[in-house]
Amino acid sequence: MDDFSLARVVHILSVIMWIGGVAFVTTTAMPAIRAASPPAERLTVFHGFERRFVRQARFWVLLAGASGFWMVESADLWSRFSDGGFWWMHAMVAVWLVFVAMLFAIEPLFLHRRMIASTRPARDYDRMERMHRVVLTFAVAAVIGAAAGSRGLL
Ligand code: HEM
16 A cells, blocks of 8 residues: 555544544534533533543544645645645645644633633533534535545535
């Protein structure tokens, strides 16, 4: 197997574990917490889930980025980034950058502390649920764009 194909295997696995996790949290865990817990407690219950998922997400995000850039370098695809027709390449990198910023900077340095000490946990939970839906929508668009675009469908 050539190194591009190997990187593609790692890339697809990483994206499934990571975006699949985000989809589960957004469409299943968060609505379930909303239904089962009173507004003031939702944020605390969510943190129990989040702590476990964040560690895995960091791992898969790093692997998705490494395998993605490996493919770009190995097949010399850098010129795609200056071609608007390859918007799905930009979409992948944009989604990746949002998660890198969230998981490695914003969440550990600032957001986690702010959420633990939240004075309006019900409102913060609503906001967080909305943000998850927005980010999941962009991630799904990137997956569809990349899967279709890499086979010349777009
Ligand atoms: C640093 C970030 C990333 C880079 C550099 C990158 C790069 C790449 C490259 C070079 C390909 C192969 C394209 C081709 O065969 O023509 C690819 C495929 C793909 N990527 Fe990414 N990617 C990144 C992040 C992501 C993210 C965040 C997602 C999902 C939200 C994603 C989903 C996919 C999918 C679904 C494929 C198609 C696999 C296939 O069917 O061949 N990638 N990526």
